[in-house]
Amino acid sequence: MHLGNYLGLLESSEKQLCDAFEHVSTKHRDEPDIEQMCAKLSAWSREHHGKVLPFVEKYSKDKSDEPQDLRRELFSEKRSGSLALLRDLHDLWLLAQEVQLCWTVIQQAALGLRDDDLKAAYAYCYPRTKRQADWLLGRIKQSAPQTLLVAA
Amino acid sequence: MAAYKRLFALPAWAHSLTWHHWLTASPFPLRCLFPTHTMDETRDSINDIWGPRTGYTGQWPVRVDAQTTETPDRWVQSACVLCSNGCGLDIGVKDGRIVGVRGRAVDRTNHGRLGPKGLNGWVANHSPDRLTTPQIRRNGKLEDATWDEAMELIVRKSKQIIKEHTSSAIGFYTSGQLFLEEYYALAIVGKAGLGTPHMDGNTRLCTATAAAALKVSFGSDGQPGSYTDLDTTEAVLLVGHNMASQQTVLWARILDRLAGPNPPKLVVIDPRLTYTAEKATVHLAPRVGTNVPVLNGLLHLLIEAGHLDPAYIEAHTVGFEELKKIVAKWTPERVEHLSGVPAATLREAAAILGTCKTLVSTALQGVYQSMQATASAVQLNNLHLLRGLIGKPGAGIYQMNGQPTSQNTRECGADGDLPAFRNWGNAAHIQELADLWNVHPDQIPHWSPPTHAMQIWRYCEAGSIKMLWISGTNPLVSMPDLNRVRQIMEKEDLFIIAQDAFPTETTKYADVVLPAAIWGEKTGCFTNVDRTVHISHRAILPPGEARSDFDIFVDYSRRMDFRDQDGAPLLTSTWQTTEDAFEAWKKCTKGRPCDYTGMSYAKLSEGSGIQWPCNEAHPNGTEHLYTDGVFPTQLDYCEDYGYDLETGAGRTQDDYKLIDPKGKAFLKGIDYEPPHEEPDESYPLWLTTGRLVYHFHTRTKTGRSKALQDAAPDSYVQLAPEDAARYGIADGDMVEVTSRRGRVLEPARVGGIEPGLVFIPFHYGYWDKADRPRAANELTLTEWDPISKQPHFKYAAVRLRKVNA
Numbered sequence: 001m002h003l004g005n006y007l008g009l010l011e012s013s014e015k016q017l018c019d020a021f022e023h024v025s026t027k028h029r030d031e032p033d034i035e036q037m038c039a040k041l042s043a044w045s046r047e048h049h050g051k052v053l054p055f056v057e058k059y060s061k062d063k064s065d066e067p068q069d070l071r072r073e074l075f076s077e078k079r080s081g082s083l084a085l086l087r088d089l090h091d092l093w094l095l096a097q098e099v100q101l102c103w104t105v106i107q108q109a110a111l112g113l114r115d116d117d118l119k120a121a122y123a124y125c126y127p128r129t130k131r132q133a134d135w136l137l138g139r140i141k142q143s144a145p146q147t148l149l150v151a152a
Numbered sequence: 153m154a155a156y157k158r159l160f161a162l163p164a165w166a167h168s169l170t171w172h173h174w175l176t177a178s179p180f181p182l183r184c185l186f187p188t189h190t191m192d193e194t195r196d197s198i199n200d201i202w203g204p205r206t207g208y209t210g211q212w213p214v215r216v217d218a219q220t221t222e223t224p225d226r227w228v229q230s231a232c233v234l235c236s237n238g239c240g241l242d243i244g245v246k247d248g249r250i251v252g253v254r255g256r257a258v259d260r261t262n263h264g265r266l267g268p269k270g271l272n273g274w275v276a277n278h279s280p281d282r283l284t285t286p287q288i289r290r291n292g293k294l295e296d297a298t299w300d301e302a303m304e305l306i307v308r309k310s311k312q313i314i315k316e317h318t319s320s321a322i323g324f325y326t327s328g329q330l331f332l333e334e335y336y337a338l339a340i341v342g343k344a345g346l347g348t349p350h351m352d353g354n355t356r357l358c359t360a361t362a363a364a365a366l367k368v369s370f371g372s373d374g375q376p377g378s379y380t381d382l383d384t385t386e387a388v389l390l391v392g393h394n395m396a397s398q399q400t401v402l403w404a405r406i407l408d409r410l411a412g413p414n415p416p417k418l419v420v421i422d423p424r425l426t427y428t429a430e431k432a433t434v435h436l437a438p439r440v441g442t443n444v445p446v447l448n449g450l451l452h453l454l455i456e457a458g459h460l461d462p463a464y465i466e467a468h469t470v471g472f473e474e475l476k477k478i479v480a481k482w483t484p485e486r487v488e489h490l491s492g493v494p495a496a497t498l499r500e501a502a503a504i505l506g507t508c509k510t511l512v513s514t515a516l517q518g519v520y521q522s523m524q525a526t527a528s529a530v531q532l533n534n535l536h537l538l539r540g541l542i543g544k545p546g547a548g549i550y551q552m553n554g555q556p557t558s559q560n561t562r563e564c565g566a567d568g569d570l571p572a573f574r575n576w577g578n579a580a581h582i583q584e585l586a587d588l589w590n591v592h593p594d595q596i597p598h599w600s601p602p603t604h605a606m607q608i609w610r611y612c613e614a615g616s617i618k619m620l621w622i623s624g625t626n627p628l629v630s631m632p633d634l635n636r637v638r639q640i641m642e643k644e645d646l647f648i649i650a651q652d653a654f655p656t657e658t659t660k661y662a663d664v665v666l667p668a669a670i671w672g673e674k675t676g677c678f679t680n681v682d683r684t685v686h687i688s689h690r691a692i693l694p695p696g697e698a699r700s701d702f703d704i705f706v707d708y709s710r711r712m713d714f715r716d717q718d719g720a721p722l723l724t725s726t727w728q729t730t731e732d733a734f735e736a737w738k739k740c741t742k743g744r745p746c747d748y749t750g751m752s753y754a755k756l757s758e759g760s761g762i763q764w765p766c767n768e769a770h771p772n773g774t775e776h777l778y779t780d781g782v783f784p785t786q787l788d789y790c791e792d793y794g795y796d797l798e799t800g801a802g803r804t805q806d807d808y809k810l811i812d813p814k815g816k817a818f819l820k821g822i823d824y825e826p827p828h829e830e831p832d833e834s835y836p837l838w839l840t841t842g843r844l845v846y847h848f849h850t851r852t853k854t855g856r857s858k859a860l861q862d863a864a865p866d867s868y869v870q871l872a873p874e875d876a877a878r879y880g881i882a883d884g885d886m887v888e889v890t891s892r893r894g895r896v897l898e899p900a901r902v903g904g905i906e907p908g909l910v911f912i913p914f915h916y917g918y919w920d921k922a923d924r925p926r927a928a929n930e931l932t933l934t935e936w937d938p939i940s941k942q943p944h945f946k947y948a949a950v951r952l953r954k955v956n957a
Contacts, residue, residue, distance in 0.1 A: 135801040142600045151616040
């Protein structure tokens, strides 16, 4: 069984998303809505992460070592100027997709296992992850034309 | 000074210290500002704000309020623009000058009454410091110029910016003070002529949440109620709305009901003991930022007690179970713990709201400018939906507007909305606009929601908006965090056009100043919060070379040579009169919720204002919306597709297809979220800001009326006796109030407010008194509601220090 591995992947992704929202919140303080919304959504991910941990524990014996670190390629420190915000939101959205997909995969296993607790965790976290992604997409669409066409 | 005194015999009030400072800061002789004259008035409205009581049932009795300085040769039909109520009035004219006003007895809004601002504010038209000549900044200084020079400079600059950066480098920041025809002209110039998404108004600061809340619940902007509801209603709920100060004539209607045989019960939610709260049957004074817990608590008590209309909920709403689950957590005890509102008081309020057979609810800035603004405003809509109290006499919701014409900023699309409540996410709606204007649909920006004001300012700050055209508003007093706004306006690479009637804090920073004609000097229409449309006729000529905003925008349209897709001049360029624009606007509204097709200038000039929708089916207008419980939520009709109340993420058309309620209203709830800045050791007190009965906005007009200015000559900080004692502050002491953004010095006023909270009126800036920092917005935060994008003026953490006067 590889469920433990996937839970590890989910756990790590939630953690990264949480950290990344916080990173973007701090980095883009000049954008008041970004600062506040990313701080809020970081808290959401922190809560989701907390909900995943018991299942990582529960299924840990199934886990093999498979390091995952999407963030390595994301959030380049070198970014600056007006493009940085758009690129950072872009990367946040990618991370949110990763989390969503992990939940989708794990929900399939939860159904197969008849694990009601895991199903409940999915029912809570998955829609909220989609809401995080929806906000990111809306904000990306808003800033894209100005950034790509006008900004220096 | 002495010479002035001898020459012009200054009145006694001018000798006060305050006025001495005022004079030294003023570039023109005071005598001219307040010419002496004999006054003929029906009452002293400064000291008798609401006038005598007339208890009534049925029709609200007529009482004609008037004030004149000379006997007019003629009266010209208009309506008042000094608050959002929209009272019908006539302008008295003699020898080409305004000499007074009187209320229109036939008007459904006010039945002849006028408030202190309406009765006294008109003198500002003849203020000697009106802008009368265009100005251009040359070598760092504003110098007089001709209209040709000013407009050609704007056109040259526009074309250069478009060439180098696209039209997305041009933004417009307008007002809630212009007329409908002017907004529609501006909307077409911006959206079809230039094709920029960056258009909004100061309505973002005052009324955006009203619109957002109506869209969230009902699918479209449009106020469901009518002022006549106050004539019969059994109860009134006022949330964060000091109606007694803000809409004095509407409040007089309530006072007259209170004096009648069947007075309504009043539930007032306000952290201050306002004039309104003094009359409350039940007054709830929640801590700052706790509107959601209090409103959730009320809904919970209603649901728990079964004070609902289950048949209405079933037939006309979606979302009840979800809402019930959210509010169930808000027991009176939990509400008390968080908000400070005693559980018993909450129960008392819920008993009134749950058992009254009719109910009027209103909200204003205490909701709109607070944390979770839209979500809170939506709870009022929920209350009425749960009880089925909507769309019938006595049952109304006024998501109150902040300004006399802000409804039109929204309707006409001069802000972050599209004309006639069209949906930017609906391709068919964009096509309709494209057909009306004969342009390609892609010319109209609709790739994301039109840019809201706070983001427009951010783009200016970041440098991607390079030209900002400001009309009829004074951001250097009204925007939050004034230090930041000043820094933006000082930017070398931002070309600023300021179009105003008076020199203001803002015009000082402009590259081009355009002198605007105002109310009384031009003809146009505007719409109030119960959808009553008034016409305001030109009574006098504008001073000097001042031109109406309409003429300026049309002139710009012609000089830019905007063309439609057949190569003919763009619609705006073809208009000769505002009536041409009104006729075009009627076409734009056909079949939309705000249908004006049954109106005309002639019809509006007959008697009373008329409520939209007014069309073939409703030739005399419409008193209530949603009488059949059908709401404009249908997929192909709605103004937007809704939002996530917590994140503000907008729903897409595809998402909406799955949930299309096909005419049912949305019940939507939210949990509490604390404010982003709370008092701490360094800044231990809450600041809240607000309005006074005698002034409007940044006092550009009311500060130029001697009566109004004398009634409220200066800013102040109001604090509780407990806090005054703690800081050793006595009434009248000068107090330094500091936040993380800035500091002000204000004389203290002790009492009438909860401990831990201080209040500063936001009207006062520096155009007439620049000897100390005093604008409340030096202290406020740059942040906004995730849905309505309205800034949070109602809270900031501050500290106090008594200073030696």
